[in-house]
Amino acid sequence: MAASLFAGTFAHAETIFLSTQLRPIEEATxxxxxxxxxxxxxxxxxxxxxxxFAVRMEAERQAGKHTISLVGALHGELSPIxxxxxxxxxxxxxxxxxxxxxxxxLLDLGKLGTDKQQYIPWMQATYVMxxxxxxxxxxxxxxxxxxxxxxxxxxxxxKMQAETGQPRIGFPAGPKGLMARYFQGYFYPSxxxxxxxxxxxxxxxxxxxxxxxxWAVVNxxxxxxxxxxxxxLADEIWVAWDHIARLKEAIASQPDQYVIFPAPAGPKGxxxxPVVAGLAIPQGAPDEAGxxxxxxxxxKPETQILTAQNVxxxxxxxxxxxxxxxxxxxxxxxGVDATQQAPDAVISLLxxxxxxxxxxxxxxxxxxxxRIVIRGEPVADVxxxxxxxxxxxxxxxxxxxxxxxATSQGPCPVE
Numbered sequence: 344m345a346a347s348l349f350a351g352t353f354a355h356a357e358t359i360f361l362s363t364q365l366r367p368i369e370e371a372t373x374x375x376x377x378x379x380x381x382x383x384x385x386x387x388x389x390x391x392x393x394x395x396f397a398v399r400m401e402a403e404r405q406a407g408k409h410t411i412s413l414v415g416a417l418h419g420e421l422s423p424i425x426x427x428x429x430x431x432x433x434x435x436x437x438x439x440x441x442x443x444x445x446x447x448x449l450l451d452l453g454k455l456g457t458d459k460q461q462y463i464p465w466m467q468a469t470y471v472m473x474x475x476x477x478x479x480x481x482x483x484x485x486x487x488x489x490x491x492x493x494x495x496x497x498x499x500x501x502k503m504q505a506e507t508g509q510p511r512i513g514f515p516a517g518p519k520g521l522m523a524r525y526f527q528g529y530f531y532p533s534x535x536x537x538x539x540x541x542x543x544x545x546x547x548x549x550x551x552x553x554x555x556x557x558w559a560v561v562n563x564x565x566x567x568x569x570x571x572x573x574x575x576l577a578d579e580i581w582v583a584w585d586h587i588a589r590l591k592e593a594i595a596s597q598p599d600q601y602v603i604f605p606a607p608a609g610p611k612g613x614x615x616x617p618v619v620a621g622l623a624i625p626q627g628a629p630d631e632a633g634x635x636x637x638x639x640x641x642x643k644p645e646t647q648i649l650t651a652q653n654v655x656x657x658x659x660x661x662x663x664x665x666x667x668x669x670x671x672x673x674x675x676x677x678g679v680d681a682t683q684q685a686p687d688a689v690i691s692l693l694x695x696x697x698x699x700x701x702x703x704x705x706x707x708x709x710x711x712x713x714r715i716v717i718r719g720e721p722v723a724d725v726x727x728x729x730x731x732x733x734x735x736x737x738x739x740x741x742x743x744x745x746x747x748x749a750t751s752q753g754p755c756p757v758e
Contacts, residue, residue: 444661528616
């Protein structure tokens with residue numbers, strides 16, 4: 344189904360495409376001016392913060408008045424809408440895409456536990472570590488950067504600080520940083536093998552003690568950092584963790600200056616969070632045909648490569664990056680691959696089933712970090728108090744467990 348087949352159907356309509364992804368101005372501009380440029384019919388690309396997205400979609404569903412024809416959002420943001428039968432099934436489109444090389448495992452994620460295709464995987468990403476090559480001389484003896492442990496990262500940080508007089512590790516712990524995802528997708532799975540169930544476990548307590556040691560060699564400006572590409576480029580820090588899209592500017596502008604590698608492993612493995620964004624059509628969409636055309640356009644190999652080149656999210660289809668792709672993009676792609684292929688990888692999915700309460704879930708982890716690491720409160724006391732908040736939230740949201748936690752009947756318990 345080529346775009347031209349639908350062109351006449353909605354030549355005078357405008358497809359409204361609402362997305363929680365690619366919100367920063369530079370990214371949204373690239374979507375409008377580059378990625379959607381070749382579509383024959385007009386598309387209005389509108390961005391929305393995840394909590395407002397959930398509220399808006401529910402309001403349109405309840406009112407039965409639909410303005411949105413296409414949505415782009417993360418797996419966990421789409422799940423509660425699908426649970427209320429809020430999407431048009433896309434099975435025919437899924438079959439076409441599987442025939443063109445979209446992995447079945449990825450398409451199965453888009454069924455959201457149902458027997459119908461609720462969304463089409465749009466693009467994927469993850470979070471990685473980036474290091475300025477100046478830092479490599481201080482790596483602990485025998486350390487393999489692609490198989491780093493937390494103990495080695497701490498030792499590396501201490502060595503850099505001792506030799507250069509400055510803390511050289513950084514995290515995006517600012518108000519708009521993605522530090523909550525670090526705790527949910529990397530730290531907790533690596534130290535406890537779970538996210539919710541073992542929140543207050545002895546393994547978690549040991550993990551927090553270890554993180555306190557790490558934070559002692561982290562640049563204190565980290566509580567102001569939102570995107571790690573900026574302090575990397577400013578040479579304030581040499582080793583950083585962040586979403587690949589938020590490292591892209593530094594890596595793309597100075598590819599010879601950096602290395603990309605997986606996050607460290609803890610006692611339970613190497614936690615990592617695959618980020619899958621999907622495209623879905625709401626029931627009652629005013630321009631369903633136009634929305635399908637946009638999906639077909641966005642999942643073409645050439646569009647997927649444009650997306651990788653412009654915004655640093657990687658293809659969900661079989662689209663090999665060209666040999667002349669920017670070296671920085673190729674490095675990020677290799678870092679994603681090394682993370683996914685790590686033999687000790689522990690996959691931690693983005694939260695599922697929290698609806699518009701995802702912000703409260705993030706707050707539990709950030710408050711725990713603030714109290715234990717920044718304020719130095721007793722680990723066990725904080726974990727017990729925050730576990731109570733987490734348990735209440737999971738119960739009220741009715742959210743069952745997601746990987747790597749064992750499945751649950753009913754809300755995910757904090758054990």
